[in-house]
Amino acid sequence: MAPMLFSPLDLRGVRLKNRIVLAPMLTYAAEHGRISDWHLAHLGKFAVGGVGLVFMESTKVDPRGCTTIRDAGLWKDDFIEPLRRVTDFIKAQGAVPGIQLSHSGRKARHSVPWEGRAPLLQAVNVEDGGEWDLIGPSAAPHAEGYPVPRELTSGEIKDLIGTWGQAADRARRAGFDVIELHAAHGYLIHEFLSPDANRRTDAYGGSFANRIRFAVEVVDEVRRYWPDEKPLFVRISSVDDMGWTIEDSVALARVLKAHGVDVIDCSSGGIGSHTLDAAQPPDYGYQVPFAERIRTGADIITMAVGLIIHADQAESILNEGRADLVALGRELLHNPNWSIDAAQKLGYMPSSAGIPEAYGYWLDKRSASGFAGKPSTWQRGI
Template structure:
């Protein structure tokens, strides 16, 4: 039996296999609203046989968007179209998840194909927030240092976003604390130089992430899993480390977090990443082993045998793919064939089902 195609149960939810879609920003929303692009984009992965489809980073506040074209969940008006998408995903036998996010100092930027960099307020941008007043890079906006009231508002926005996500039909919630966005900025000693209860010591720097996770867990159903995505290392001297990630994972698990989605980098422009196939898998394996919490592995996982080995060897409980699924939306069905497992082909596509050789 294939380990990759064995079911995974977290709380009261069972995924049909261990393959998931990692959040991938589409920069295709207007005023935070999902549209037909998102339906077709996410729906294709569900028909392609994956177990879990996680939406792109979905902003809990308008100023928490990476770009003006990001998805949002700060308004009840966002719920109906998202519900249409989750209904379709679930009808295909997959599970819909949502990544709740706030971009912090990396907000108010142009879409990648528009060149990136800051969007000025005159061109539709907005003031950005962060733990400290240091911009991500020279062409990024300078953040306003968050007050206590700002922090409270963000925590409440994550909880409200989770309530709307539930109304929209999502069955998994993921808190985005990676890639240099707001929560990651608070975690890192390289980007958090505060001298209050949210800066300085490790305990203070993890406080906001823990408070957000607790707030989301409080409104998220007991039977529904909660994930947190972290950057397990910053790839920069003096920054957040894998050892820090293990300690954070222990704290988050105690708060009711069910899985740590183990990515890396993105918080500082001077990072030096050692990119190679499966380069982030050891982070998931270490956190799983030492924090005793389920993990997801991500990053240049492209081959069926590679993904199978990750799960079979106990390095992670779930494998999340991104760019490889953009290239091959039915990767899971092809992987099932390669591994001799049974893939969940839609009835409409059975005529094309791969047969054992």
């Protein structure tokens, strides 16, 4: 019997061969929003390594929403064909290609991380070199020392919602089978959700129902363009230490499910300048309790993320019903063949785990040879 980690999961009309997901990870390698062979090589190796669902990094629906000038974009048709090369390759390896659509809102306009990730007080935008218009739900900066965004008008909000729908249609044409909307980490949708960042007094601010309106309308707009047979994920900050609670997340998840969302990706923090529970270093699976609470409270499929590192750790999360999918980020950067490693540690043959034949055949042959040693990454338990 296959470990649960390697059991398939059907989401609408899409089947994931296993429960292992590459979390969306920014690489800051695009040029004016356009991806390159870097992204093909970067994402392709995870599909070859056996990941079931491979997410393209946070991809912006609007050039104003780029965190840096090196963000990937999907605000125009010119970006479709390079992305199509990536999705074709991922599918050829038996994996499912996904894409995270995002807008950074008031957290846009920064230098890249290895240059300090500092806010740029004046900068030209990614698209055409014109003024970079920093926008948000309210004229409230992310933190002290950050620039003040321009508050969106109600008409601009409607126009911005439309850009999400257009980006979803481009994602469809680019060959993606899963979309995730980024509503976490202090970016635009999260800003609307937050009672700290959202100080509006119109239909998009104030009450819980008003603050979630933008998120719901984005979901509805995306669902207008995204085929019924394809699943829709939403990443949320389950808690953020700035007024948003796990109970709020459960309530939001219930609403989003009713509007066509299939999976909640359960992260945390990001709305303010401080790190969630900064006094306590994070431990293995520190966000798994959020996925468990939302899964049971909202009766929705959840994805756990955050320091999920070992095979038996991931297997236990699934077996205990704490989440339905596990997403790995930096651990997959460390070992792109984590899925192969996990299969062997759980006593499962790589070929049975859906590893491409060009790898699986040789790994199975070594296993069948009677060799008694262990792979270099071998470790039992945490």
